[in-house]
Amino acid sequence: MSLPLFIGKIIDTAEVPTSENVSIEEVQVLGVSPNVPDLILGLEPYQFYIGLGVLFTVGAVANFGRSYLLRSVGEKLVARLRSRLFSKILAQDSYFFDIGPTKTGMKTGDLISRISSDTQIIAKTLSGNISDGARSLISGLVGLSMMCFVSWKLTLCMSMIFPPLIVMSWFYGRKIKALSRLIQENIGAMSKVTEEKLNGVKTIQAFSQQKMMVHDYNVEIKEIFNNSIREGKLAGIYYGFNGFLGNITMIGLLVVGAKLIGMGELTIGDLSSFMMYAVYTGSSVFGLGNFYTELMKGIGAADRIFELIDYKSNIPIHLGKKVDNLYGDINFQNINFIYPSRKDSTIFRDMNMSIKQGQNVCIVGPSGSGKSTISQLLLRFYDPQSGQVLVNGHNIQDLNLNFYRTKIGYVQQEPLLFSGTIKENILFGKEDATFEEIEQALRLSNSYAFVNNLPQGIETKIGASTSTQLSGGQRQRISLARTLIRRPKILILDEATSALDSISEEIVMRNLSHLNKEEGVTIISIAHRLSTIKNSERIVVLNQEGEIVEDGKFDSLISNPSSEFNKLLQSHSVE
Known part of the structure; x- marks a missing residue:
């Protein structure tokens, strides 16, 4: 920031020879002296230029240190933020994914967008943007001080530009924050669509629906495009107005400065220094406006990040007591349950069921009867609205969930x-x-x-x-x-052998029966296939309302023509 001052002093050292055609008064009006001393700021010219070179070198090293340090700090903060956010997502319960802070559920694509895109915006804000903002602030303050040192009158004239700039930047920042958040939400929605369509690409191709899927994708792209265009128009108005105001101010400063030179209050070197400081200061002011704008974008992205970080899980996974002895009876007592995303559909009303330690139980029923919900409640992916689930006499809501789940084996129909x-x-x-x-x-x-x-x-x-x-x-x-x-001593099989051929299934079920009888493993199967059901010693039959309508051995149920189990067989709910 000392460069304009030095340039002005160098200009003032320019030798203007006096002659018959140039009077002393004319030379003084030009603002230079006919008898130029050899010293610049009290230094010999070679000392001055060596010092100037050293100063520039120090400035270059300082710029490198500023950029590197702030980038390092910013990237470290964002890396920790990403790690914390990912850990927070993995610790969330099913309510988070069904409802979540958005009240519409959190989808994988949106979460990926927040972890990658939103954190990248925050990284840019914390590293380059804060660095540029700090530099603009320091440059602006130093430039303003040097302008006052050179000419307080011209500085007073230039200060008239600040109020409209501040007001404009404030309104622009508020608008850009809202638009930035909206664009990030649009990107999240597009990521959801992308993930869903790419996961189902074979299905799309099988139905020849590529054009329809591209249309759905283009709808999301158009939303991003329209909002980005709105942001572009707003930025155009803001920067256009600022540029116009800056140009008018520069012309005004030149006019006033020329008059001050004519009055003998400024030299040409002083005006040159002041105009360079004015350019630096004006750039710093515009830089601060841009810093504020990018800061608002960063805050908009941070809102989406901390919306997830601040979200309180309904089912904490690290709290509660750690109990090793969970190898006992399983009891569902007076269970009332409704999925949070389907509040108009009751799954269980006062459901009671007891499973003895070491039993091999199979739960059957029509689709939507709540078979898989039983496993969800036992694993405590959800809590019932009322009632309790007991394992060996312990209410699972009192247990450390992570430790409790290490004692249970769970195999899904579509394993990952x-x-x-x-x-x-x-x-x-x-x-x-x-x-x-x-x-x-x-x-x-x-x-x-x-x-x-x-x-x-x-x-x-x-x-x-x-x-x-x-x-x-x-x-x-x-x-x-x-x-x-x-x-595990408790094994939950949710259609775990549905894709196996009959021979492989028979071998697997024989091995599991051995574990059940020899090692006392409690097996809870959820199945539609008769070949799986008949290997269980006890069959629990649910109806469409989630009520237990039958409970008994396979042979007794299959031999009773009027049993609910046989009705399921006849309706093809059991294959």
Whole structure:
């Protein structure tokens, strides 16, 4: 910021030779002296220029340090923010994904948008934008001070530009904050559509509905485009007005400065210095306006981030007591339950059910009767509106949820296998498992033969990004092995063998029956296939209203022509 002052002093040292055609009075009017001293600011010229070079070098090093330091701090803060946000999302309950802070549910695409796009905007605000804002503020204050030092009259004239700039920036910042948040929400909605359509690309192709899907995607793109255009128009008005105001101010300063030179109150060098300071200060003021604008964008993105971070989970996963002895009876007592996203549909009314330790129970019923909801309540993905779930006499709402879930095995109908090797997927169930334990889990799930027939065995990479594609039955068996390696005493199978062929299913069910009888594992199956149901020692039948209408052994229910179980068979709700 000292450069304009030095330039002005150098200009004033310019030698103007006096002659017969140039009078002393004319030279003085020009603002220079006919007898130029050799010193610049009291220094010899070579000393002055060496000092100036050193000053510029120090300034360059300081600029590097400022940019690097602020970028490092900003990126570290954002990295921690992303990690904290991801951890917070993983700790949320099902209410978060069904309802969430938006009251419409949190979808994967929107969450990805917040973790990636919104945090990137915050990173830009914390690193480059704050750095530029601090530089603009310091440059503006120093420039204003130097302008007052050179000419307080011209500085007073220039200060007239500040009130309209401040008012304009305030209104613009408020508008841009709202627009920025709206655009980020549009990007989140587009990410949701993208994720959904790409996950179902085979279905889309099978129905030849590519044009319809592209149309749906274009609708989301158009929303982003329209709001971005609104932001562009607003920015155009703001910066256009600021540029016009700045140009008028510069012309006005030149006119007033020329008059002051004529009056002998300024030299040409002083006016040159002042105009350069005016340009620096004006740029700093505009930079502060841009800083405020970007800051509002960052605040809009931060609102979406902290909306998730501040969201309180209805079901905390780290609180409660850790109980090792959970190997007892399971009791559902007076359960009333409604899904939070379907408040007009009651699933259970005063439902009571007891499962003895070591029983092999199968829950059957028509679609929508609440079979899977029982497993959701037992795993405490949801809490009932009233009633309680007891395991070995302990209310699961009093237990440390993470610790409690380590005692339960859960296999879904459509299991998720992570990108990586088969071994890594199985070790997801027990990180410190030995090779013998992995082999035993593979044998129990009837996976050992087909895994060993793969080119790389358990080191074979699986997942959407690899060329190795497993069938639905193979995926279910790998998922079952991942669960069995934990040696749970309570095993929940939610249509866990629905994709298996009859021979593989028979082997798996025989192995599970062995665990049930020899090791006392309590098995709760949810099934539609008769071949799965008949392997259970007890059948619980639900009707469409979620009521338990029958409870007994398979042979007694199947032999009774008027039983509700046989009615399910006749209605093809059981295959």
